[in-house]
Every structure is written in structure tokens, then in C-alpha cells.
Amino acid sequence: MDFExxxxxxxxxxxxxxxxxxxxxxxxxxxxYVLDMFPYPSGDLHMGHAEAxxxxxxxxxxxxxxxxxxxxxxxxxxxxxxxxNAAIKRNESPAIWTYxxxxxxxxxxxxxxxxxxxxxxxxxxxxxxxxxxxxxFLQMYNxxxxxxxxxxxxxxxxxxxxxANEQVVAGLCERCDAVVTKKKLNxxxxxxxxxxxxxxxxxxxxxxxxxxxxxxxxxxxxGRSTGGEIVFEIEGRNQPVTVYTTRPDTLFGATFxxxxxxxxxxxxxxxxxxxxKEFNAYLEKIKGASDIERLGTERPKTGVFxxxxxxxxxxxERLPIWASDYVLADYGSGAVMACPxxxxxxxxxxxxxxxxVRVVVAHETDPATTGEATVADGIHVNSGPLDGLNKPEAIxxxxxxxxxxxxxxxxxxxxxxxxxxxxxxxxGTPIPIIHCEKCGEVPVAExxxxxxxxxxxxxxxxxxxxxxxxxxxxxxNVPCPKCAGPAKxxxxxxxxxxxxxxxxxxxLNPKLETAAFDPQQAKEWAPVDQYVGGVTHAILHLLYSRxxxxxxxxxxxxxxxEPFTRLLNQGMVVMDGSAMSKSRGNLVKLSDELNAHGVxxxxxxxxxxxxxxxxxxxxxxxxxxxxxxxxxxxxxAGDVTSPVGxxxxxxxxxxxxxxxxxxxxxxxxxxxxxxxxxxxxxxxLVNVTRKAIDNGCGxxxxxxxxxxEAVAIMLSIVAPYTAEEMWERLGFQPTVALAPWPTVxxxxxxxxxxxxxxxxxxxxxxxxxxPSAISEDEFRELALTLPSVAKELSGKxxxxxxxxxxxxxxxxxx
RNA sequence: GCCCCUGUAGUCCAAUGGCAGAGACAAACGACUUAAAAUCGUUACAGUGUCGGUUCGAAUCCGACCAGGGGUACCA
Numbered sequence: 001m002d003f004e005x006x007x008x009x010x011x012x013x014x015x016x017x018x019x020x021x022x023x024x025x026x027x028x029x030x031x032x033y034v035l036d037m038f039p040y041p042s043g044d045l046h047m048g049h050a051e052a053x054x055x056x057x058x059x060x061x062x063x064x065x066x067x068x069x070x071x072x073x074x075x076x077x078x079x080x081x082x083x084x085n086a087a088i089k090r091n092e093s094p095a096i097w098t099y100x101x102x103x104x105x106x107x108x109x110x111x112x113x114x115x116x117x118x119x120x121x122x123x124x125x126x127x128x129x130x131x132x133x134x135x136x137f138l139q140m141y142n143x144x145x146x147x148x149x150x151x152x153x154x155x156x157x158x159x160x161x162x163x164a165n166e167q168v169v170a171g172l173c174e175r176c177d178a179v180v181t182k183k184k185l186n187x188x189x190x191x192x193x194x195x196x197x198x199x200x201x202x203x204x205x206x207x208x209x210x211x212x213x214x215x216x217x218x219x220x221x222x223g224r225s226t227g228g229e230i231v232f233e234i235e236g237r238n239q240p241v242t243v244y245t246t247r248p249d250t251l252f253g254a255t256f257x258x259x260x261x262x263x264x265x266x267x268x269x270x271x272x273x274x275x276x277k278e279f280n281a282y283l284e285k286i287k288g289a290s291d292i293e294r295l296g297t298e299r300p301k302t303g304v305f306x307x308x309x310x311x312x313x314x315x316x317e318r319l320p321i322w323a324s325d326y327v328l329a330d331y332g333s334g335a336v337m338a339c340p341x342x343x344x345x346x347x348x349x350x351x352x353x354x355x356x357v358r359v360v361v362a363h364e365t366d367p368a369t370t371g372e373a374t375v376a377d378g379i380h381v382n383s384g385p386l387d388g389l390n391k392p393e394a395i396x397x398x399x400x401x402x403x404x405x406x407x408x409x410x411x412x413x414x415x416x417x418x419x420x421x422x423x424x425x426x427x428g429t430p431i432p433i434i435h436c437e438k439c440g441e442v443p444v445a446e447x448x449x450x451x452x453x454x455x456x457x458x459x460x461x462x463x464x465x466x467x468x469x470x471x472x473x474x475x476x477n478v479p480c481p482k483c484a485g486p487a488k489x490x491x492x493x494x495x496x497x498x499x500x501x502x503x504x505x506x507x508l509n510p511k512l513e514t515a516a517f518d519p520q521q522a523k524e525w526a527p528v529d530q531y532v533g534g535v536t537h538a539i540l541h542l543l544y545s546r547x548x549x550x551x552x553x554x555x556x557x558x559x560x561x562e563p564f565t566r567l568l569n570q571g572m573v574v575m576d577g578s579a580m581s582k583s584r585g586n587l588v589k590l591s592d593e594l595n596a597h598g599v600x601x602x603x604x605x606x607x608x609x610x611x612x613x614x615x616x617x618x619x620x621x622x623x624x625x626x627x628x629x630x631x632x633x634x635x636x637a638g639d640v641t642s643p644v645g646x647x648x649x650x651x652x653x654x655x656x657x658x659x660x661x662x663x664x665x666x667x668x669x670x671x672x673x674x675x676x677x678x679x680x681x682x683x684x685l686v687n688v689t690r691k692a693i694d695n696g697c698g699x700x701x702x703x704x705x706x707x708x709e710a711v712a713i714m715l716s717i718v719a720p721y722t723a724e725e726m727w728e729r730l731g732f733q734p735t736v737a738l739a740p741w742p743t744v745x746x747x748x749x750x751x752x753x754x755x756x757x758x759x760x761x762x763x764x765x766x767x768x769x770x771p772s773a774i775s776e777d778e779f780r781e782l783a784l785t786l787p788s789v790a791k792e793l794s795g796k797x798x799x800x801x802x803x804x805x806x807x808x809x810x811x812x813x814x
Numbered sequence: 815g816c817c818c819c820u821g822u823a824g825u826c827c828a829a830u831g832g833c834a835g836a837g838a839c840a841a842a843c844g845a846c847u848u849a850a851a852a853u854c855g856u857u858a859c860a861g862u863g864u865c866g867g868u869u870c871g872a873a874u875c876c877g878a879c880c881a882g883g884g885g886u887a888c889c890a
Binding site: 223225343415611631676762804 | 816817820826828836838852854870884885888889
């Protein structure tokens, strides 16, 4: 079997037949939307793509065989930094590099036999696409969900650019390994925190449909906690400060008060005090601290006493106020009540500065001497009205007391922060806002969209800390839409995660000019029935897309609140136990593997390697073995001598049973993501059929044809070229991709007789053939009258006899 | 530190609480061959990370521990 020739033979035929076009209006088949995460066009496809798309293809092709109108689109996540870097290096527009790579990847996907609907392709860098990013931005803006604020962002002093969190690896810039620092910039945000509760609570509908791991990661990321807000008066300040705590029950144990050193509150409190100088010096020190230092887990606590006091609302005590960097400025109110006996961080701090530790929850050990804060439940002491209560009782009692005095209330808090979408980069979606000295922020009118990117020619794209767009004078300087005075466009571009948050809807009608997507089509196709992609996107992309979908629901544009009904995370392809990389020298090139073994063998190897969510170690698998198997399957089709349409009913019963058992097991396996098992069933059927041909019913038996046809169809979800060849050899017209999955005949799944085991005290005594329909009484009787069993029984009365027809009888003696 | 996942033949992996083996890789031997490759056939290989518990019965359920992997990083 010459796979090169076979590949060349079928590609034009598939182009012609386009079996996976899903847009025909007269198509009455039920719809199914299968979506692979779209690739970033950096170079050609690699082994990771090969695995992901092989798995997505199994699912898409399977449902097509099962009679569904499957939509399986592909596109490119085409904005992003690598294009910009390539552009700088090659001194040309990022667009050229991007579209070149898209063409390369597209050709590889075609060769890889991906069952994509090539009529639905989209590229996020097309103005026709990013126009709608801008439109969504304006909708967000109008709904109060897009806003600007100053905040400290990751900054690489060497590259002179802002970095996303994902680009900071262990405190270092992923590109140049410089130590990343923080820089304060005015940035755009989407208010995802408004949706925190819904993002969390709606996950109950994804239970069992998404990997538990992903749901867990999202829950942790959102990080909802419950507790209370407590109002502290500050001596010498009119305004009180509210702090959030999960442990209002320990308020009587508070011995000091801490504000985030980098917060405005800290600066204000320090001002004019004897501590001001010391505070400023401290602030300088921690501002210079890199993430590396910050990441040190054993980092000792530091801080400055501000010579100010807060009043504990529970007992009127004066609490010294400290400023420290162990309190985060952007969580809660940037200030905490410190109860060292029952909070480890507070205890660590108290130990450094010799602050008092007061136990309010009784425990065998004393935190002050052990250095271990006691966080467990216990009886409250030294706490006035809370004495004698346990933790939950004390929490609600304290909240009642505070509430009655207007000094606090129950509250929730989230770890989730708003989504920073500004990027100081060229190759992205321009933010459709114009800044006017007189009118302030003015949104671009919807009918003026898209705000096109300027020509990159002549622009300096090299990173320098400000957006390259700002230097495009003719582009950036525009009259204010409101007052016609001089104004400037916002020069930042959007995070590319905006692009991918709604692309699944654009596929429904990627050429639509009047809207981002067609709500009617969305009703018919969306949400996505099956999403397939890497676990690397477990948090950000999936969370953002869920957020967008909820906003769209609130806008009345879609009638669902979750974008992806089922999610499959495939593992990575690794080599010798570790991720492939050039520097490690363990890179396996996909094109080499394809040239050596053929597309089908590589796809089969990916699918057969193990459960899809596990990593595939290319050192552990055998594309050569896959190729051999494909040859065996293919030869089967050539051996069949009975004609197309022969009546299978007269075929060899044993082989027919094997065929229907295999079909049944394989479909069950595919539907539960056990693709490797489905392949094993196919291999089993091939082996059985081979034996039937050579040493059994012979090649002319109709059951052999039935089996070979089943193999072709089962194989076509994994190895489309081989399956197509088999289908042709079996006398059919192309394409096997549209052949219906054979209907499993239930009667052929039933065995007349099965081997049962008889146990005595759980140990196997006998194996007997019994009718599979045997009744419990008959089965028990049969087992008990076996000579060897009867011998054991003589004179003794069993304590219990467990009968599980038709598989097992267990006779238990005391 | 906290949270999650996974531990089954030499290797990758299967087994609704019911005979540990479906499938494959690698190995050994054999057939074919002048020989090799390819192909075909045969064989061998573990008692399921450890300890305890539940059960008539545990790879499977529960608990502790060990090992590997992943997520997260002072979130009050």
C-alpha cells in the first residue's frame, strides 16, 4: 500500500465531494456542532496539532456516520505577538507572515484529512472579523462593562513592553529572561467580575460534561469566599476603613491592622506622621522588588508601623496600623484586620515585629509558642458575646452584632480580577475609542467600524513601551466625533483572547456583513456540542468565552448561557517523558513522521496511544505498528469475494456476532471518549475476520463482507485514506465518510452460552458453560449439584450463596 | 504550603464491585526466503505503588501513606 499515492488520489476527490460542507439549507439531518480550538499560525502544524485534530476528527466523522449534519469548522487565531516579531525581523507587515503561515497550515490540514468545512474559514486578523471585536467592545462600553483605570502591569525593562501574565515565567520575561517589574499604566478592562457569581454557579450545568479538572481550576480561579465586611474607625481620619475577612469570629483576637503598602490608603495614612520617611523608603524598596523575590515562599514578612491606630469595633481597642506588602492592594479594600493567633500570615508578621498574639479559639497548642496559627474550628474564648460558640455560630453571631451597630455585614469576595484587555502592540484589534481633550472618551460610531489598522510600512514596531499605533500620525490624529476638535485615537489594541471569545459564533456565517453573527443560525447550531482543545486554555480562554456568552445572553442575542456543552481536553505530545523543544533536542517533526509512515498511521497512532486526555509519549508508541495494522485491514477488503448487497443473514454466525459486538463496543467507546478502545475493537475485528477468511468460513461468506464493510467504516473515523481505499475495493462509490454506521442487531449481541464460574469462599472451584438466559434458581441448582461442589457441601450448610446469573455463583461458608 | 489527577506485564494501555488481559509495542522462537526486509504463526511476561478498612467478593469503593504529574502562589 503506497500511502503517498493514495493520499494524492483522494484529496481531489474529497475536495470535489466536500462531504463535510454543513451549510446546505435543505439538509434535514439533526445538527451537531463539533469545534476544535483554532490554531495560532506560527509556522507549520506540529505534533500537538496532529493529535488535537485527529481526536476532533474522530468525533466529527463519527457523528457524520451516525447521520448528523456535522458542522466542523476551522479558522486562525491570527493576531498576536509572534507575527509582530517576525515582521520586525523581516522588515515587512505582520500580515504577510501571518497569511503565509495560514496557507501552509491550511495545506497541511487538507493533507492530514481534517474533516473541516472549508466554506466556513475565518481569520481573526481580517477586518471583516475584527470589526466585530470593536462592535462588541462598544456594546461592553455601553453596558458599563468596559472601563479604564490605572494599574500596575508586568513590565519587561529589556524588551520595553508590557507582558501578559502568561508571558511571565517564574518572574522572568519568557523572551529575554530579564527580570520582570511592575509599571503603572492606564489600561482598558472588561468587567468580568460582575459575572463572577454566574460564572461560578452555571458550572453546575457543565458537571459531567467538562473535565472535572477544568471546572476545579475555574472555581479556584474565580475564588469566591464568604465572610464579612467590618468597619474600622481610624483615629484622626473622618472616613472609616472597611476590611473584608473570612473570619469575623476572630475579631476579638485582632491585635493590629495592616494596609497594603502600595495602596493609596497607606500613603495617605503615612503622610505627616513620624513614619512617613521610613514608609517612603519601604515603598521604594518593595516597588523595586521583582516577581522573583516576591515568589519566594520563605520570604520573611516586612512592614512599617505608621504611627496610626484603628479602632476595633468589637471592643474599642486601639490597633496599631502597619503597612506591608503581604497585604494586596487590589483584593478587598487593601487592608486587613490582623488576628495572628488564627492566621498564619498575621502570625508570621507578628513574630517579626513582636506584636501580641491573643487566642480567641481554644486549641491544645499555643500559636505564640509553636509559631503555627490555629485555623481549625473550636470553642471561642476571650470574645465576650462569642464565648462558648463554635466557628460557624460565632461567625454569624458576630455579623449580627456588627450589622445591628451598622459596623459590618456579611459579604462575599472573589479572587477573580477584571480582565485587562489593553495591549501596547500593533498586530491586534484597535480599540474603537477617540480621546478628546474637551469631550474625554468618545466611542467611535458603530457605522464607522471597522477602525482599520494603519499600514505597518514606515512604523517602528519594535517594542518601546508605548503602542506602535501612537506613532502613526495620520492614523492616530482625528477630529473628535463630538466636537470636531483635535483628538487622538486610542493607540492600544485588544488582547487576542477577545477574538477567541466569540469566534464559535462567527463560524455560523463567517461572511455575514451586517452583524457579528446571525442569531437565527445561533439558535439552530449553537451552543457548541463538542469542544476539543488543550488544557492550556482551561482557565483564560474558556472563562472569557463563557463571560462573553453570558453578556450576549443578557443582550438577547443568544438563548443559551454556556458556549460549550461538552469539552474534551487532549493531552500533549511529548518525547521521552518531556515536552518537545528545540533546545532539549527532542523535537519530532510532524512532516517527517507523515513522510515516513503516512497520514493515516500517524493519526491512528495518536488516537490509539491511550486515553485522549493523557499525554502521548512519541517514544512509547509505534507509528510503524499502526501502518502494519492498516495494511492488514486493507488486505481484508481485497479478499472479499461476495458481491455488494449480498444478504448478510446467511453469513457465518460467529463472525456476524463478532462484527456486531465490535460495532456496538466501538460506538459506545467513541461516545465516551475512549477512542483507543474503539481502535482496539476494530483491530480485534480485523484479527477475527482474518482467521475467518484463512481458517474459517472462507472469503466468500457474506459475513466476511459484512465484517470488512464494518471495518472500513470504523476505520474511517481514524484513518480516512485507508478506509476510502477499502470502501472502493469493496465495490462502493466514494465516499465512505458518508456511509451510515451499520445498525447493530441486538440479537447478534446475545450469546447463547457463557462460561460461568463457581466459587467457594470467593475462590474459583469450577468453570461451567451455562445458557446465558439461565434463571437464578436454575443457576444455583446447577452449581450446587456439581460433583466437586457437592463434595464440599456434604454435611455443611453454607452461610450464604451469592448467585449472579449467568456469570457467577459464590458459596460462602462461615 | 493548598487544591486536583494518575500509579495494572519490559513498554503503552484494557477490564457496569464478579475468571486481572481487549488491543498494541518491544522480546524470544518458528514458517516463508539463497539471505534480509515485509508478511504470517507460536510463546513467555504482572496479581494491579504500600498499609489498613468496607464487602460473600476490591485493580475498581473508603482512609492513611509513598511516588509521579498538573494547577495555584501571601486573596485575609
